Amino acid sequence: MGRPTVAVIGCGPFGLATLKNLLEEDFDATAFDKRHSIGGVWEFNENVNYTSTLPTTVSNVSKYKSCFTDFPVPDDMPVFLSASQVSDYLKSYAQNFDLYRHIRFNTEVRKVERDADNTKWQLYLSGEKGEEVIDYDKVVFCSGLTALSRVPNIEGIQQFAGKVIHSQAFKHPSDFAGMKVLVVGLGNSAVDTCTELVGFAEKVYVSHRHGMNIFPRYCKGKPLDFHIRRRDEAIKHALAAIAPGLSKKLHDMYVQRLTKESFNLDPAWRIHPPPSILTHQPTISDSFVDCLQDGSISSVVGIRRFRNGNGVELVDGSVIAVDAVIFGTGYLPDFGIFAGQDLTSDPKTSEHGDLGYDWGYRLPFPRLYQNIFPPEYSDSIAFLNNWAFAVGTFPIADLASMAIAQVWRGTFALPSREDMDREIDVNHLWLRSLAKEESVYPAIVPEGPWLHWLHKAAGTGVNENLGYGLQGWLFWFRNPRFCNLLMGGVASVHTFRLFDGRRKKWQGAKDAILRANDNAKLYIEKH
Structure with a gap:
């Protein structure tokens, strides 16, 4: 059968993490970006149709929470990175994991549609090689959370x-x-x-x-x-x-x-x-x-x-x-190039109400299981542009793409299509219940259950070893000081790569966690 081919659309933090994690699981993955460089919003761009940070922008999340799970921000960088420093960090990540040779820059994906045999996804490309149509087994949309202005x-x-x-x-x-x-x-x-x-x-x-x-x-x-x-x-x-x-x-x-x-x-x-x-x-x-x-x-x-x-x-x-x-x-996720596929459930037609946006602005709900998979094509399509809550995006992009890789490898099974649709309906009811009191962003997720599911799908071992079941108590009994540091110290994202599991473990995770806590302690003492 050969290695499954996967197209990754976008080379910001979401796309880079996805490309790296798919390659790590032996997928034949290629990333596309219409810009000339990696970085997404973190690479300043004069084009008024491209969302980007300004040269003066500073990250809102510290380097301990806004980094990838197996690639710490260097110690000599400040606690809150400037936009250019984030861009440099992303480029270092791509170099470290040899991603550049799997990326095609200056190439826009204009449309993604099913082929006539219903077996492949056709990408319609426009770029340095002219107009192209290339078939892929699977596609991950990583256009980011700020693709379309609202x-x-x-x-x-x-x-x-x-x-x-x-x-x-x-x-x-x-x-x-x-x-x-x-x-x-x-x-x-x-x-x-x-x-x-x-x-x-x-x-x-x-x-x-x-x-x-x-x-x-x-x-x-x-x-x-x-x-x-x-x-x-x-x-x-x-x-x-x-x-x-x-x-x-x-x-x-x-x-x-x-x-x-x-x-x-x-x-x-x-x-x-x-x-x-x-x-x-x-x-x-x-x-x-x-x-x-x-x-x-x-x-x-x-x-x-x-x-x-x-x-x-x-x-x-x-x-x-x-x-x-x-x-x-604000912004909207971009589903426009997913041609011929209706991903949405319009709240205006529902007995449960709508999202209550100011000025009568209404948004449909994307029908995505765990805000990632369309039930009809969960074995070949994934979206990493439709979730939001108050954490650093880098580690969550990393964790979510680990989960996608394990699902598509076949090591973690999704529910039946009927059960996925049922869970989507429950999630939409939850959103509408929130909207009874105030406006709600449709990509908000129930943080606890969603993170728990991502860890379970990715196979990180975090749920088991840092939970309150038997395995969690055994881990605490064997490593009480370290466990207390994990639970009460800096909530280091390197914990996602610490334990044995289905996704690739990082041998440097424990040292990175200890170093992050030591650095944080020194910082607090100085200030």
Whole structure:
């Protein structure tokens, strides 16, 4: 039969981890990227249709949680990497695992469709070799979480005389020098856009309809994610399974207290009350609140409509005149090139309601088992662009691609198609139950069960050795000090490669975990 051929679409962190893990399991994998280099959003790109970080961007997650499971960030790099340092790290990863020779750059995948015999997937390519059609056994879509910009349709927007863009097209804050700019949204893209404009724009407004959980990178003298220990996560997940309402309330109280301890929030800014951390990713910024305090950024309510000329009417009836509007209203995953396949279930047609987006904006639900596999083609199609929660993306991309590799190797069986469809329906009901109270991003996953499933599918041994069953207690009895470090120290992602299992074990995992905890201890002592 030969080695199964797999096409990986995209060479950002998701694509690189997927390519590496598939090659490691003896798949004949090739990655494609329409850009000229690896890195995805972490490689600055002038093209306004490509989402990318700015040269000044700094990672929101520390290097201990924002790295791959068998490739630590070097000790001499800072705790929070700049965009260029993340890009360099990704290139080092590709070089270390000899990935470059399996990548085709400057090659766009325009369409993926089933062949006439229903046995292969045909990739329609356009690039340096001209137009091509190549057959593959399997395809993984790794276009990332920020492929398509999302812009709401607000009354009068076509008549607005000023400049209107999405934050995807925001590349140079100097382009807005001397302007009055209204930024819409309160997520990471919007807040980063606001702070980048300070010092260039004459005036910066931020318009938002609800609050947000906002944190600095350092909280109580240590990186924010140091506060997230594996033991705390295990307790949270267990409580969520038993009493989800209580778990949500307690978790929200904890994260909101961290915000209040980190910032002196003026009620006039309407940062609090925020939506639940369960339904919205937090916003990370070291300077946004300071800018609100000194007046360089002004918080205003949501937009009601645009007026002719440069007027913007807000929901409280006030009108402001601005020269430009930048929508930091988020992104959508891209399913468009999966030709002829309807992956969605439209919440508008459901008795359970919709997602409650502002401005009447509605999104369909992708029908993906575990937010990855379409049930009809689970043996040959996987998506790594449809999940979100507040953790570093690199290790989760690594873990999820390990799971895909084990499923397709046949070492871990998926449920029947009927059972997958049933579980998808349950997940959609969960999303709609959350949406009864506030808007919800459709790719939010139930964190505890989802991570548990990924570890189980990948065969990492984490569930068993760090759980509270017999194997977990035996591991603690034999290694009490190390086990306590794993549960109460830095929640190192190298734990995913520590234990024996189906995926490849990394012999350096224990040393990397010990080094990460030693480095973290030294950092805290110094600061």
